[in-house]
Amino acid sequence: MQMIPLGPSGLMVSRIGLGCEVLGGADWGPVDADLALRAVPASLEHGINLFETADVYGLGRSEELLSIALGSYRNRVAIASKFGLRGELIPGETRARITRDCSARWVMAAVEQSLRRLKLESIPIYIVHWPDPATPIAETIAALDGCRRAGKIRCIGVSNFSASEIREAHQVTALDVVEVPYSLLDRRCETEILPLCQELNIRVLAYGPLGQGLLTGKYGPAHQFESNDRRGRLPQFRGDLFPENFQIVHRLHEIGLQYEISPSQLAIRWVLDHPGVSAVIVGAKSPGHVKENAGALGFTLASSDYHYLANGQRGPAASEQQSSYASSIT
Numbered sequence: 328m329q330m331i332p333l334g335p336s337g338l339m340v341s342r343i344g345l346g347c348e349v350l351g352g353a354d355w356g357p358v359d360a361d362l363a364l365r366a367v368p369a370s371l372e373h374g375i376n377l378f379e380t381a382d383v384y385g386l387g388r389s390e391e392l393l394s395i396a397l398g399s400y401r402n403r404v405a406i407a408s409k410f411g412l413r414g415e416l417i418p419g420e421t422r423a424r425i426t427r428d429c430s431a432r433w434v435m436a437a438v439e440q441s442l443r444r445l446k447l448e449s450i451p452i453y454i455v456h457w458p459d460p461a462t463p464i465a466e467t468i469a470a471l472d473g474c475r476r477a478g479k480i481r482c483i484g485v486s487n488f489s490a491s492e493i494r495e496a497h498q499v500t501a502l503d504v505v506e507v508p509y510s511l512l513d514r515r516c517e518t519e520i521l522p523l524c525q526e527l528n529i530r531v532l533a534y535g536p537l538g539q540g541l542l543t544g545k546y547g548p549a550h551q552f553e554s555n556d557r558r559g560r561l562p563q564f565r566g567d568l569f570p571e572n573f574q575i576v577h578r579l580h581e582i583g584l585q586y587e588i589s590p591s592q593l594a595i596r597w598v599l600d601h602p603g604v605s606a607v608i609v610g611a612k613s614p615g616h617v618k619e620n621a622g623a624l625g626f627t628l629a630s631s632d633y634h635y636l637a638n639g640q641r642g643p644a645a646s647e648q649q650s651s652y653a654s655s656i657t
């Protein structure tokens with residue numbers, strides 16, 4: 328596993344991280360809870376030490392189960408948790424009602440609750456889940472800085488922030504991490520956010536590299552998701568976008584055959600090979616998923632194939648030229 332340092336404390340994290348949202352059990356379709364839990368020790372076996380969760384996933388359940396599944400390893404790995412979405416169960420409603428709250432007061436309460444659920448004395452990476460329009464960014468980041476000084480967290484991050492919001496937050500105190508959605512299906516961060524983070528020397532964690540499963544190649548246009556699976560409501564799975572998205576899936580199959588790897592491994596590798604990406608956060612529902620996804624680092628992707636996956640055209644570089652970034656990291 329390739330490792331990278333993160334933040335001034337020198338925390339080392341694996342370039343592939345496990346996304347633990349499914350441990351919360353909500354809105355992700357059928358999940359075998361036992362298999363999903365076993366993905367955690369399987370990750371350790373494959374050298375993964377970055378585990379990403381949030382207090383809102385299953386209203387705390389994901390944090391609790393992650394801590395149980397890690398056992399004594401919880402103090403030795405890099406857990407990243409997020410706050411700022413408050414979930415509330417409303418009688419008669421099937422899904423929790425979510426409101427944004429990044430006020431200083433809630434930062435203090437949320438960090439204590441996550442520490443308790445995770446059974447930690449300090450959270451290695453603590454991330455604002457989404458910006459809260461009702462709270463000044465400076466208030467949130469100053470409160471996080473206070474938590475860091477008090478030793479309750481080690482690295483500060485923001486997620487789903489625009490480039491200007493990242494810049495504003497970074498002026499309050501240096502951000503260690505920015506988390507963004509990034510995959511062959513969602514490349515919005517390429518224009519502003521990735522270059523900005525490179526300029527400001529902020530590590531980027533890219534979530535959803537498999538396009539919520541679409542890029543694994545196992546879902547066709549006729550697939551019907553269950554009502555408890557949000558993918559039935561996500562735009563990339565909509566019928567009218569399928570033809571375009573399937574061209575990408577087709578290219579993943581085509582190039583994957585050459586390297587004898589799966590579309591999933593190639594989709595993850597494509598994200599990791601962007602020079603602005605430090606690590607990916609991949610969701611997994613079983614040890615088998617983890618094993619396959621960890622294989623994304625087991626080969627070198629030629630530059631021309633990297634461009635072909637992105638654009639359907641061969642890039643300017645010669646096919647034997649290797650994509651540069653991954654090979655320069657130990």
Ligand SMILES: NC(=O)c1ccc[n+]([C@@H]2O[C@H](COP(=O)([O-])OP(=O)(O)OC[C@H]3O[C@@H](n4cnc5c(N)ncnc54)[C@H](OP(=O)(O)O)[C@@H]3O)[C@@H](O)[C@H]2O)c1
Pocket residue numbers: 345346347348349356379380456486487506534535536537538539540541543545591608609610611612615616617619620
């Ligand atoms: N910061 C944020 O706002 C934010 C937002 C969303 C997610 N996240 C984090 O990012 C993580 C990853 O995002 P995501 O789970 O939405 O998307 P993803 O990583 O693109 O897709 C994960 C899903 O793909 C399928 N899958 C994974 N590996 C596979 C394999 N090798 N073969 C076949 N299928 C495979 C599984 O679902 P199926 O088997 O059911 O297809 C899995 O749940 C989440 O767990 C969460 O921790 C953060």
